[in-house]
Amino acid sequence: MLWIKNGIVVDPKNKINLEKMDIFVKNGKIVPESEIKKGDCKVIDASGKLVVAGGVDMHAHIAGGKINTGRTMRPEEMRVVRNIAGKFRASVGRVLLTAPAIGYEYAKMGYTTSFEAATPPVSSLHTHEELDSIPMIDKAALPVFGNWHLVFKCIEEKNIEKLKALVAWAIERSKGFGVKVVNPGGVEAWMYGGNVKNLDDQVPGFGVTPREIITWLIRANEELGLPHSVHLHCNNLGVPGNYQTTIESIKLAKGFKNEKRQVLHVTHVQFNAYSGSSWRDFGSGAAEIAKLVNSMDNVTIDMGQPIFGHATAMTGDAPFQFTLHKLLGARWSNKDTEVETGAGIVPIGYLPNNPVHAVQWAIGLELGLLTESDKVALTTDYPNGGPFTEYPYIMAMLMSKKMREGELKKVHQYVQKATNLPSIDVEKTLYEVIHMTRSLPARILGLENKGHLGIGADADIAIYNLNPLETDFSNGFEKVYKAFKVAEFTIKGGEVIVRNGELLKEVYGRTFWVDARKKVDLEVVMQDVKNYFQYYSLQLSNYGVEERWLKKPERLEVV
Amino acid sequence: MQDIVCTFCGSVCDDGEYDLKKKSVKKFCKLGSSKFAEKERIKAPMIDGKEVSYEEAIDKAVEILVNAKRPLLYGWASTANEAIRLGVILAEKLGGVYDQCASVCHAPGTLATIEEGVPGGTLGSVKNRADVVVFWGSNPMEAHPRHGMRYSISAKGLLVKDRKQRKVIVVDVRPTKTAKIADIFIQIKPGYDYAIFSALRAIISGNADAVPSEVGGVAKEKLIELADIMKNAKYGAILYGLGVTQSRGRDRNVENAIKLVQLLNRTTRWIIWPMRGHYNVVGAGEVPAWEVGYQYAIDFSRGYPRFSPAEFSAVEVLKRRDCDAALIVASDPVAHFPRIAVQHLKRIPVIQIDPYPNMTTLVAKIVIPSAVYGIEAEGTAYRMDCIPLRLKKIIETNYWTDEKILEEMLRRVEKFKG
């Protein structure tokens, strides 16, 4: 039992803003005062300190074939030593971190949940093995659907029951959490060296278009009532002028409704918010996207904020990765995966004096600032935009125009004409930024017990050495940055795991997965699946992940 | 039992049928059948040839390992990921060296990946899409007997429906069994893979004029013909083997092949992939990559991982007499390492964990028998293309699994180290 005394609490889900209050923890949950015996409690004096829910990263690449190939191809990344073996594991990595390092660094920062944003269903066991090796945090993985021949087939047949059954089956088989869509149709086109450019381009060899893939998957997702919405990485990622595709894709959510959450989450939008027709007249389309998102009540986005320095691009968007390889002349890994999906990896770096990189950096911030705080979550699309360990930088930037002005001086001045960032006066409040990093991502993902400090919530709590009542967020940004960088306490499932940025205890969190099989009749699709497995290189009976193989699975049943 | 997963080669066929009565397997090749056949086992744990209990053997092994200044922990390609993970953590806690069988097999491909990445695909993409398959220095008919049928040569796929729709090319220094069933066999001079990859790149990028009339024993016209086939493929795959990684040029050969594939992707689609040998040699690299950042040749003497095949690969460590104890798991370095490396293994205390007696058993001070994954034990392995498959337990055994043995070792080491 734990008693966090006198903290200054910000808990947006429960509409608590800067209230001095006590939090009580029992059996890993937040409980009312009446349920605990104060004498038996470990007491944390949080006087004058900020108490918030543990951070929730809704989109990062933390486990599976992509990041692991990234590690393999970049030994220079692994030379940064973060922890020497002893009571805790050795942990290393500059931006690409080892599994222990991922858990440790999130925990040090007060983050307690992170979602792997893309796993090929056929390789999910690998993704889960890595997730199981990440200590400290809760996690889950999103299987990808947007280029899977079986998905195309269901949509070609316009058979929603089949599609729903397939989605439910595949999420169960991959022990996944939701429906990720990456460059729908484009990755299949890449198998012949192509891509799709418009929502209405036909996918080579199939009678489907990206528009249909997205729409049908939203429909299936909503009829299944999954906790999370469709999670979309749009077409044309990384291409100048792509903000129009993004706008069109966002509009596909019109006509769908869900009381609890959005029906479409568009991810790492920074990479999909470019105006212009080439890298020469490249600029920001962030304002238009933000305006559209603000006008709709069923779409959310996350930033995909680039951080200057090293990064590694890794996505299921294989054709984009090849384009990036040609553009940069950099190392390139690619993985065409059965008839399901693909992926690519290319090392990159964001340089402040590079006009394109400066604009990308500004676009991320524009999106964060111009989009309503209830609709944009904070991410770097780790490790695509850079390290998650710099979330405090983004938080501080969103809250301080002065900090942005200082940073704007250091970057290529092309941002002045190509983006709106210099003229944006918005300063998000602490309440908003806490929402963008806790309660909002939890709501977007459909995690009811995460991202808040209400009764019944998981006791994932971060305490920062920052008195918000006495902090000038506009001017004291350095202090704000430092405070969020190193949590004074990180509490995971009721246990103190970090104190002043030092690891105290190694714990292993749960892996959430969603079981929607009760919502469908699997038989409507199983014959197709069986027929289609002749094109797989493994047996259907050996496909998928059993719950008992996972370290700490937690099934969320959709009924 | 149906859909048994084979734990012999990197093809990891998963369609076997096991007959519990006959204790034999159907559908698998000669190699797979040999895996599932009954054979001589190490009967009990032994110290200096004397039978002891598992606990005694483990206690003694841990004593040797914690007292070593630099223990080498080698093998890992024929065990499950669960055991490998414990092995990596054990190496980390002991301040030893972790290395795995790839270092004498396909690790040059990892070095090439460091240089250029690896534009690849799964075996399913070869089966379904590849209309041209090039086996370069690889001989699946002997090393991966069902590869051709299941995934590459005659596999029936979605877009490439049968053998007739697929062109199979073998590039090798000798007419191998695979060369016999290829459409085109190109015989090259040993040690000239790199030069030939360079020549093909030059031809494809419009610099054929620079290429002399013969390269590595192959006439220029023949290279132009090969380049044409490559350019005109819809979806090609170079599947390379030890002919490339173990000969002159090693990783540079693979690097150059990858550059060729990068170039080909500018006009069509090609992938390249290694024909990995042991059933879980991929896991033996992937697991340490996520645990400590590197695939092999990892030294923990400073308490954090460092990578340097020039210093920390098992052969270099042994040649330099740079380890004072060795834990060998699921491997037989005495049979497969050069003589000078074996000499050092004879000098130092060797602890072996393996189901079967082999040449390493003959030099080991401590021998700990283990269960066979895929027959007597369950676990996870990664096929040559990194597709994960779950190995099944078919029959009961009293042998401890590698996982259990290593878990016990780790527990004792942690206790010892405080």
Added chain:
Amino acid sequence: MAVVVELITGRTLDQGATVEEKLTEEYFKAVSYIELNQEDFKQLNLKEGDRVKVTTDFGEVVVFAKKAELPKGVVFIPMGPYANMVIDPATDGTGMPQFKGIKAKIEKTEEKVKTIKELLEAI
């Protein structure tokens, strides 16, 4: 009479099928031979089953001779302890010894082929 050749080593089906039974006669048979091109075979005046001594800068080994389809001047020994007596242990900084493409001298010999255990003792 000796000829100078290029030695390569590699997997074979038999070597693979017996690799988990290293202390058996079958494994011994699978790895203790050398394959030569017909002309080289003839030049050394060999019959199937004759013994050949292979000498390189790195060691020597006696193995059984076998005729095979190989380019002239290229010989093959299955991967394993016999091959490893004569391959080049230098990894040139890559960690990988040179198992293939080693200059070797081969000659007919009356010396016997060592058993696996004798071979190990001699290392």
Added chain:
Amino acid sequence: MIIIKPKIDFEVSVEAELTPELATKSVEEVKKFKVYYGNRIVELGELFEIRKEGDDKKLVFEGDFSRVKWIGTKMVDGEIVVKGSVGANCGAFMKGGRILVEGNADDWLGIEMAGGEIIVKGNAGNLIGCAYYGDAVGMTGGRIVIEGNAGNYIGEKMNGGEIIIKGNAGDFIGTEMRAGVIEIHGSCGFVGGDMRGGEIRIKGSFELLPTFRKTEKGWVGDVNVKGEGVIKQI
């Protein structure tokens, strides 16, 4: 000047990142310098006899140091003399000063060296002046002279400086080289794969890759990377 001599035969190798900077310290301080002996951190004085003579910024290694790695790593000035042979990674990331090895040098000599001079009287191993794992650029400045023979993969990704091999060199010389000079007085194997710039001069025989064009300057290439590197017979 500090004189260092092994006290024992090492069971496993020693990693000692010793630079002439040490010569500015007292003998007692030098003896306390931490080095790795396998997985043990020990004081330099436990493994070596240490003597000080005069104040010049110089380290002298007496005896066999072939199992001592990382000598002279990151050194910026001063002098190192190894009377015997030296272990791997000698002079790695060196910026200035001079290293003289009277015996042989092991692999990874002068990794990514930026300045200074390394002279090896005996033979040297592989990967001289190369880029370390995953890095894009090798040696950028300074000079490495090997009086004997050298191994494979010399000057890979080199972008400046000079490597002179008086004997023979191995295979794959100057791969992906961008600038600088490699001179080989003996013979070697493949030269200049994917070379973009710089010059490789060879007195003996070598193997040319099929991707160079003969010009008045010598062989120019590698055409595969639109390279302007020059390979010359001298």
